[in-house]
Amino acid sequence: MLEAIGLTKNYGEVRALRSLDLQVKSGEIYCLLGANGAGKTTALNIFLGFVLATSGIARIDNINVSQDPIATRKRIAYIPETVTLYGALSGLENLDYFSKLSGIKHSAESLRRVLAQAGLAVEAYDRPLQGYSKGMRQKVGIAIAIARDAKVLLLDEPTSGLDPKASNEFSQLILAMAERGSAILMATHDLFRARETGSRIGIMRDGSLRKEFVAGEIGHRDLENEYLETMQEG
Amino acid sequence: MRSADILLSELTLLRREQIVPWVLVGLLLATIFAGFSGRMIIDEQRAGALGARDEARVLIDSLKQQAAAGSETACSPGAVAYSVLSMPVSKTATPLEGLAIGQGDLLPDTYRLSARGAHTFLGQTDPENSLRLVSGNFDVAFLVVWVLPLLVIGCLFDVVIGERERGVLSLALLAGVSAGRFIWHKWWTRFLLLAAVTTVSIVLAAWIQDPAWTATTAYVLAGWILTSIIYLALWCALALVVSTGAGSSEAAATRLAGAWLVFVILFPAVTNLIAGTVMPPPSRVELTATLREASEQADKAIAAERDRWFFDHPDLQGDMNRRAYYLSVARSEAGIEKIMAPLLEEFAQNARDQQRVIEIMKYLSPGTLTFRSLTSLSGSDGRQHAHFRDAVVAYHRDWREFFVTRLETDAPLTVEDYDRLPTFVAPQIDGRQLILSLSVPLLLMLALTCLLCLLGSRKLRSTHLIVGTYSPGRG
Numbered sequence: 001m002l003e004a005i006g007l008t009k010n011y012g013e014v015r016a017l018r019s020l021d022l023q024v025k026s027g028e029i030y031c032l033l034g035a036n037g038a039g040k041t042t043a044l045n046i047f048l049g050f051v052l053a054t055s056g057i058a059r060i061d062n063i064n065v066s067q068d069p070i071a072t073r074k075r076i077a078y079i080p081e082t083v084t085l086y087g088a089l090s091g092l093e094n095l096d097y098f099s100k101l102s103g104i105k106h107s108a109e110s111l112r113r114v115l116a117q118a119g120l121a122v123e124a125y126d127r128p129l130q131g132y133s134k135g136m137r138q139k140v141g142i143a144i145a146i147a148r149d150a151k152v153l154l155l156d157e158p159t160s161g162l163d164p165k166a167s168n169e170f171s172q173l174i175l176a177m178a179e180r181g182s183a184i185l186m187a188t189h190d191l192f193r194a195r196e197t198g199s200r201i202g203i204m205r206d207g208s209l210r211k212e213f214v215a216g217e218i219g220h221r222d223l224e225n226e227y228l229e230t231m232q233e234g
Numbered sequence: 235m236r237s238a239d240i241l242l243s244e245l246t247l248l249r250r251e252q253i254v255p256w257v258l259v260g261l262l263l264a265t266i267f268a269g270f271s272g273r274m275i276i277d278e279q280r281a282g283a284l285g286a287r288d289e290a291r292v293l294i295d296s297l298k299q300q301a302a303a304g305s306e307t308a309c310s311p312g313a314v315a316y317s318v319l320s321m322p323v324s325k326t327a328t329p330l331e332g333l334a335i336g337q338g339d340l341l342p343d344t345y346r347l348s349a350r351g352a353h354t355f356l357g358q359t360d361p362e363n364s365l366r367l368v369s370g371n372f373d374v375a376f377l378v379v380w381v382l383p384l385l386v387i388g389c390l391f392d393v394v395i396g397e398r399e400r401g402v403l404s405l406a407l408l409a410g411v412s413a414g415r416f417i418w419h420k421w422w423t424r425f426l427l428l429a430a431v432t433t434v435s436i437v438l439a440a441w442i443q444d445p446a447w448t449a450t451t452a453y454v455l456a457g458w459i460l461t462s463i464i465y466l467a468l469w470c471a472l473a474l475v476v477s478t479g480a481g482s483s484e485a486a487a488t489r490l491a492g493a494w495l496v497f498v499i500l501f502p503a504v505t506n507l508i509a510g511t512v513m514p515p516p517s518r519v520e521l522t523a524t525l526r527e528a529s530e531q532a533d534k535a536i537a538a539e540r541d542r543w544f545f546d547h548p549d550l551q552g553d554m555n556r557r558a559y560y561l562s563v564a565r566s567e568a569g570i571e572k573i574m575a576p577l578l579e580e581f582a583q584n585a586r587d588q589q590r591v592i593e594i595m596k597y598l599s600p601g602t603l604t605f606r607s608l609t610s611l612s613g614s615d616g617r618q619h620a621h622f623r624d625a626v627v628a629y630h631r632d633w634r635e636f637f638v639t640r641l642e643t644d645a646p647l648t649v650e651d652y653d654r655l656p657t658f659v660a661p662q663i664d665g666r667q668l669i670l671s672l673s674v675p676l677l678l679m680l681a682l683t684c685l686l687c688l689l690g691s692r693k694l695r696s697t698h699l700i701v702g703t704y705s706p707g708r709g
Binding site: 048049050070073074076077078080082083084085086088089093097098100101102103128141144148 | 239240243246247250251252399400401402404405406407408409410411416
């Protein structure tokens, strides 16, 4: 569903991504761990088609991103680190706006159903977004992704700044999306959430994928040790 | 998503973001207030001019009746020219002068002239105040030039960077709408909204002036709207470019505020400074001192002449001949004028030179360019005042000659003479010609707007727009 083969990105002299090989299948949640500057966001941006790879191939649903970015974008939903959206509009109106932007027209009933699926409290639907917490905004972001019916979900540090309860709710939501068949690639700093939510976990450093684990096969303490070890490698 | 849908969604968004509607309502109300304010100033000026004209007309009618009755004073060209009658002459009332007072309250719209020297009425002008040459009163021109760019900044500073910060730009791109298309729709919505409110405001302010709706009025109003919209578009285009290149909304707002400070405040101030420094006005003190000295010299000369005359005509001691007296006054006035003329010309030349400097330097600032265009359209700029002044000086020569010729030939004034008094023809405004004369500055601003839009379009195609400039500390 989502595949990177020898993906490399150079910004002048700086090598942001070094020959990344990665595969995320349908129903799978792949968590990319790594410090700032490890290359996580660059990898996401290449899949999104916002940045062109220097070399290598990025594929979504077997379509090369660099050759047909419009087709691949249709299959992606994306939640950036900060989902501010339009503060003056309500959650329902934001969802309607971005659905229409994608050329999808939902009935009011259908939009409410999507918001419910995203876990937003009913009383918040018609309130302006500027009064929402970050967790609630993330839920609207999820709702936009659900409304797009995307096969691939890319998340850039979605749980940063969320309290544990909101973070847990968010994990449940993306697990539900994975169960519905979405391939999910999530860049995160949150080791605990990666271990709890992810199917597989990759640790990146200096633009390359250094280690990879199956989430169910590694404990929290071991993952933390592996992460710290990778960060201290020469 | 169809363009209409994006535009409609943007309108809903603007309606919800209550600042924008309030900004627009504020602009509308402020323009209406400025329209009233301008009309009050103009009405006051016109009432003064009308009152002076009525007064002169009544006086002329009365003199005519007295001349018919054989009154010595009414029949004496000297007495009428130098002691009784002064003639008010006024600039042609332009249809929408109240929209841009410009220098209307600085350079007089009405001169009250007699057969005495030109210094007696030209001294009313204040040509050294170059600061007011490029600024103005609280009128619609002030709102357009000074306030409208601030509203543009408020409405458009984050048109691109704000969308990126909100994460909307990436979502739009994923939705299959290019950043360019998405942003241009937002830009057009805001620009059209501002343009519509500006147009309605100007039309309302024009209606408040209660002008005679002639072809000239239509041309002037069209020119006003066109100039204001082009100026608005220029600022909107600048806001787009700045918002596209800025790293944050705060940076975009700061840069645009800086641009406003430079182009609307600093450049006009520098223009004033340069005009005043390169073309320093002659000394007012010198003018007053010279006038006093010349008057004293002339008085002494008259007194000496009078003494000589009485010496030759001792029998008429205490009952000086009226004609001889006014002939001496005429000679005295001519003497004063001869001394004053070069100084007055120096002032006039200085005003012309300053105008020339400003005429060149206006191209440095779209604010000055627009202000000059608007005052020009409203007929209240320095150039049109200069034309009016020249016409008054020419008329003054005719007026004086009319009386002095009769005085010198000892021809008494008759009833028919009162009907033949020289009439002042104020320079007329050709609305179409006026718009044509503005075509260069307007085309220049339009070209600059297009250039900025092209630059903005190019920047909107850049990938940096969505993801920002790469820094190793990020992802």
